[in-house]
Amino acid sequence: MSDTAPNTTVTRFAPSPTGHIHVGNARTALFNALFSRGRSGQFMLRVEDTDPERSRDEFLQSLMEDLRWLGLNWQLGHEAGGDAGPYRQSQRQYIYEDYFQRLQAAGHSYPCFCSRERLERLRAAQRASGQPPRYDGACAGLSEAEARGKLEAGEPATWRFRVKAYETVSFEDFVRGPQQFRTDEIGDFVIRRTDGTPAFFFSNAVDDALMGVTHVMRGEDHLTNTPRQLMLLKALDLLTPEYGHLPLIADSDGGPLSKRAGSLGIRQFRDEGYLPLALLNYMARLGHRYDDEERLRSLDELAADFDPGRIGKAPARYDAGQLLYWQKQAVARLNGEEAWQWMAAAVADAVPPGKARAFAELIRPNCVFPRDARDWAHRLFDDLDPMPAEAVSVIEESGREFFESALDALESAGTDYQSWVDRIRQLTGAKGKKLFLPLRAALTGSRSGPDLDGVLRLIGQHEAARRLERCTRLA
Numbered sequence: 001m002s003d004t005a006p007n008t009t010v011t012r013f014a015p016s017p018t019g020h021i022h023v024g025n026a027r028t029a030l031f032n033a034l035f036s037r038g039r040s041g042q043f044m045l046r047v048e049d050t051d052p053e054r055s056r057d058e059f060l061q062s063l064m065e066d067l068r069w070l071g072l073n074w075q076l077g078h079e080a081g082g083d084a085g086p087y088r089q090s091q092r093q094y095i096y097e098d099y100f101q102r103l104q105a106a107g108h109s110y111p112c113f114c115s116r117e118r119l120e121r122l123r124a125a126q127r128a129s130g131q132p133p134r135y136d137g138a139c140a141g142l143s144e145a146e147a148r149g150k151l152e153a154g155e156p157a158t159w160r161f162r163v164k165a166y167e168t169v170s171f172e173d174f175v176r177g178p179q180q181f182r183t184d185e186i187g188d189f190v191i192r193r194t195d196g197t198p199a200f201f202f203s204n205a206v207d208d209a210l211m212g213v214t215h216v217m218r219g220e221d222h223l224t225n226t227p228r229q230l231m232l233l234k235a236l237d238l239l240t241p242e243y244g245h246l247p248l249i250a251d252s253d254g255g256p257l258s259k260r261a262g263s264l265g266i267r268q269f270r271d272e273g274y275l276p277l278a279l280l281n282y283m284a285r286l287g288h289r290y291d292d293e294e295r296l297r298s299l300d301e302l303a304a305d306f307d308p309g310r311i312g313k314a315p316a317r318y319d320a321g322q323l324l325y326w327q328k329q330a331v332a333r334l335n336g337e338e339a340w341q342w343m344a345a346a347v348a349d350a351v352p353p354g355k356a357r358a359f360a361e362l363i364r365p366n367c368v369f370p371r372d373a374r375d376w377a378h379r380l381f382d383d384l385d386p387m388p389a390e391a392v393s394v395i396e397e398s399g400r401e402f403f404e405s406a407l408d409a410l411e412s413a414g415t416d417y418q419s420w421v422d423r424i425r426q427l428t429g430a431k432g433k434k435l436f437l438p439l440r441a442a443l444t445g446s447r448s449g450p451d452l453d454g455v456l457r458l459i460g461q462h463e464a465a466r467r468l469e470r471c472t473r474l475a
């Protein structure tokens with residue numbers, strides 16, 4: 001059993017390591033992390049790697065890296081510990097065996113020898129007649145002796161859970177409200193595959209119960225699994241968690257996201273230079289409402305007001321513009337050191353040693369992605385030769401005398417920006433745009449950009465003089 005105190009909220013993220021996680025998976029992880037964090041509970045990572053064909057260790061590593069990068073740390077589960085482990089389903093087969101035996105002993109399950117072809121024909125016929133596909137119970141009536149004979153003869157068998165007909169399974173979904181399912185529309189379902197491994201319904205439900213998960217928040221793709229899991233847990237006399245199903249996220253064309261298709265992967269965003277806080281704020285509002293829709297919140301602030309009652313029921317669609325909005329907000333929060341860490345990989349070779357933090361702090365307001373910093377590194381530290389056309393026209397308009405005065409003024413002011421511009425004003429009579437635009441063009445080759453005071457300090461008096469000097473020749 002779990003090592004959590006009674007009444008502690010325990011949520012979990014239970015991905016299959018079959019690809020890199022996308023915005024849909026990550027939002028599910030985020031909502032679970034926010035929910036438990038807001039209630040001082042615990043968040044768990046469980047690895048659902050029962051499919052040996054598709055599960056890969058490299059994907060497990062990458063999904064943990066992505067979660068940690070987002071700041072979604074788990075207190076229980078794989079690599080975090082807890083006394084309900086192991087937390088990789090591939091290492092829990094002995095536990096599933098035990099629970100298979102219990103179901104079998106109580107007569108809740110039976111072996112099914114139907115071939116894949118028969119089941120496919122059955123499903124096709126049911127669909128053609130407008131019925132929901134479900135097992136027709138062909139093997140449910142085999143006598144014990146018949147079933148044993150077939151098993152002993154080595155006939156491949158799955159094991160099915162015996163669903164009681166004409167009952168209703170009801171539960172209160174803490175996102176969607178009351179739910180009801182009729183058991184005769186469900187049909188006996190597979191809990192154990194022919195190779196002895198558990199089917200999703202089984203291992204997922206048994207693990208939630210044994211691991212003390214109190215709230216299961218997962219995509220709507222699992223809604224119809226829930227009545228099956230409730231029946232299983234009841235038959236096994238295990239505790240049931242509360243369930244909440246989230247609307248799925250579609251890509252901008254309306255198609256479903258899938259690990260297999262590799263769309264909207266968290267690591268793609270990371271590689272492009274999106275900040276974790278931007279993604280967190282974006283995802284927290286994908287289907288969930290906060291009162292201050294436009295304020296960037298920390299993870300704790302997101303958790304404090306997270307409320308499943310504020311989750312909408314309509315599918316949410318990925319919106320690149322919204323994510324960009326949060327990216328700008330998150331970049332604006334970075335200090336010099338953080339900004340440098342963020343952009344270093346893109347510009348380290350283009351920024352002189354010793355100037356990194358000052359550069360990062362200065363140009364941060366002009367960047368949305370690290371690649372934008374590269375352009376500024378070029379403008380501030382390269383030769384600016386040839387001078388960009390947008391700057392040349394401003395320089396020509398201001399005339400040679402303006403830059404000669406600016407040079408004179410620089411000699412006496414040094415890198416004291418205020419005295420420098422005051423002196424130029426005195427010497428030339430220029431003010432406002434007429435004063436600042438040519439200075440900006442001369443020092444940065446651009447008509448807009450970072451604070452000029454900072455530019456002057458960053459490039460230094462000598463380089464500023466060299467640039468102004470060149471303008472006296474261009475003008």
Ligand SMILES: Nc1ncnc2c1ncn2[C@@H]1O[C@H](COP(=O)(O)OP(=O)(O)OP(=O)(O)O)[C@@H](O)[C@H]1O
Nearest residue numbers: 015016018024025028218219248249257258259260
């Ligand atoms: N498009 C989506 N929007 C929101 N949640 C999703 C989406 N796709 C999957 N999830 C949720 O992510 C969690 C992890 O699921 P899982 O690892 O099976 O991901 P998956 O993307 O469905 O994988 P695969 O493509 O391999 O089937 C589940 O709770 C699932 O409901």
